Amino acid sequence: xxxxxxxxIILGASIGTYAVHGSLVALWVPMEYIAIVGLTLGAFLxxxxxxxxxxxxxxxxxxxxxxxxxxxxxxxxLAMLFEVLAKVRKEGLMSIENDVENPHGSPIFSKxxxxxxxxxxxxxxxxxxxxxxxxxxxxxxxxxxxxxxxxTHHHEVEVPGHVMSKTGDATPAFGIVVAVMGVVNVMxxxxxxxxxxxxxxxxxxxxxxxxxxxxYGFIQPIASLLEQKAHxxxxxxxxxxxxxxxxxxxxxxxxAVEFGRKVLFASDRPxxxxxxxxxKARKGK
Numbered sequence: 147x148x149x150x151x152x153x154x155i156i157l158g159a160s161i162g163t164y165a166v167h168g169s170l171v172a173l174w175v176p177m178e179y180i181a182i183v184g185l186t187l188g189a190f191l192x193x194x195x196x197x198x199x200x201x202x203x204x205x206x207x208x209x210x211x212x213x214x215x216x217x218x219x220x221x222x223x224l225a226m227l228f229e230v231l232a233k234v235r236k237e238g239l240m241s242i243e244n245d246v247e248n249p250h251g252s253p254i255f256s257k258x259x260x261x262x263x264x265x266x267x268x269x270x271x272x273x274x275x276x277x278x279x280x281x282x283x284x285x286x287x288x289x290x291x292x293x294x295x296x297x298t299h300h301h302e303v304e305v306p307g308h309v310m311s312k313t314g315d316a317t318p319a320f321g322i323v324v325a326v327m328g329v330v331n332v333m334x335x336x337x338x339x340x341x342x343x344x345x346x347x348x349x350x351x352x353x354x355x356x357x358x359x360x361x362y363g364f365i366q367p368i369a370s371l372l373e374q375k376a377h378x379x380x381x382x383x384x385x386x387x388x389x390x391x392x393x394x395x396x397x398x399x400x401x402a403v404e405f406g407r408k409v410l411f412a413s414d415r416p417x418x419x420x421x422x423x424x425x426k427a428r429k430g431k
Contacts, residue, residue, distance in 0.1 A: 149209055149371060156363040168212055175349040178324055183357050185320040186365075190313050198305055207304040209371050210266040215378050217414050219260055222383065224403045224421060225428050226258045227389045230275070231399035239279045246275045270295070274390055292387045300380045307372035314365035321357015325350050385409050400425075 161173070206231045224241065233241055233254070245252035249272050262268055274292065277283050283291075328350025333344060385406040393403035407421055416424070 149367060153364065156359075160359055161364070172345075172348050173352055173355075175352045178328070178353045178356060179340075179348065181327070182291050182317070182320050182353060182360065183256070183322045185318050186360070187235055189316050189320070193312065193360065194309055197293075198309060199300075202306040202309050205375075206368070206374055208375060209322060209368060213375070213378060214260075215382065215414065217416055220382075220385065220407075220410055220414050221421065221424050222258045222260050223385060223407055224389070224416075225425055226254065226261055227271075227386070227406065228399050228403045228425055229254050229428075230255075231389075231393045231402055234393070234398060239281070242275060243279055246272045254316060266299070267382060267386070271386055271390075274386075278390070278394060285391055288394065289387070289391055292383075292391075296380065296383045296387065299383060300376065303376040304373065307369050307376055310365055310369035310372060314361045314369055317361035317365060318354075318357045321354045321360075324353030324357070328353060381409070381411065396419060 160253070161170070161346075164170075164173070194202070230242060230245070242254075247256055248254045249262060249268050274288060277288055328346070332346045332350060337344070388409050389402045389406035392405040393399065397405070403421070403425075406419070407415060407418070
């Protein structure tokens with residue numbers, strides 16, 4: 147939503163203010179637009195393989211959606227982990243084997259659709275719970291494995307943002323290329339009357355204007371948003387990691403989820419009292 151609002155402000159501040167004292171017709175040079183868009187698209191395709199191109203295009207719709215990572219989601223996550231760990235503490239690790247092997251049929255996980263519908267998060271949780279049930283790895287080994295997996299995931303989700311950032315960095319240069327091509331055309335027409343030359347020079351400069359505007363006004367904001375969303379989406383895995391490791395170290399479920407609460411960003415973190423009351427309320431259901 148704010149991306150669209152930002153675009154409107156950018157267009158108003160650039161083209162709108164120009165229209166007050168200049169003619170918008172002078173900015174309409176179709177071949178300049180086609181050249182810059184074509185150069186930018188060509189560079190994007192040439193620099194990336196099909197997997198990265200698909201990942202980048204697939205990430206774009208998320209820009210127009212609000213963040214799903216909020217306080218309510220994290221309260222659900224901590225409550226779900228608390229319920230799982232409380233069952234383990236009461237009945238033993240083997241008691242959650244069916245929940246781990248069939249999470250969609252689990253009476254615990256099914257209570258939290260916001261979490262259970264996220265395939266990657268559920269896979270992360272069940273994989274490490276399965277390792278805990280197996281008992282073949284100690285806490286340090288699992289922590290190292292978690293760190294590697296989180297780092298790998300973070301690298302993967304950061305790729306679209308990095309790709310768009312590099313594309314945005316190249317676009318002003320393409321604007322210069324198009325402008326130089328226009329100047330070359332002007333130099334070949336030096337015998338034309340001054341009004342005609344002036345129009346041709348103005349058209350050539352449109353390329354520079356468009357390249358800079360497209361880069362810093364449109365592509366770079368997309369890159370920045372994608373990077374923010376990638377960073378935001380990695381926090382949930384860190385919370386899960388801290389809670390499970392705390393449990394493996396012998397801490398009670400209440401203490402383990404408190405470890406996870408402290409990892410959260412301040413804007414998404416429930417207070418100790420809020421989380422405690424929520425856990426009590428859900429325990430009574």
